[in-house]
Amino acid sequence: MNKKFLFFTTVIAMLLILAACGSKTQEPANTSAGAGAGDTAGQSVVISAKNYAFDQKEYRIKKGEPVTISLKNNSGTHGIEISNLNLQVTQNKPQTVTINDAGTYEIHCNIPCGSGHGNMKATLVVE
């Protein structure tokens, strides 16, 4: 009985420690499902936007690994939408996702930002 109690106490203590660590780094729960690739924070993509273009035509990431996509507006007010992923990113609100399907996804601005709005497109290549 005592042994069992000690075991459960230990487990609860470990869970509390894990929970504390998790909230500090703000990692989403699904990053822990990695196949032993180490405790990396995953990939990150920073997309810079100006009137009326993104800083790159193409952004490349790996499939099956968490990626944090963030947006920086250098001029104007822009947002990002990746339609096939139903993903929206606004400035100062990075989004972390894991994309399991390789392919190309269209990135476009989702905030009516002016005359060049329709040209604000880029490609996310998942390989």
Ligand SMILES: [Cu+2]
């Ligand atoms: Cu726009």
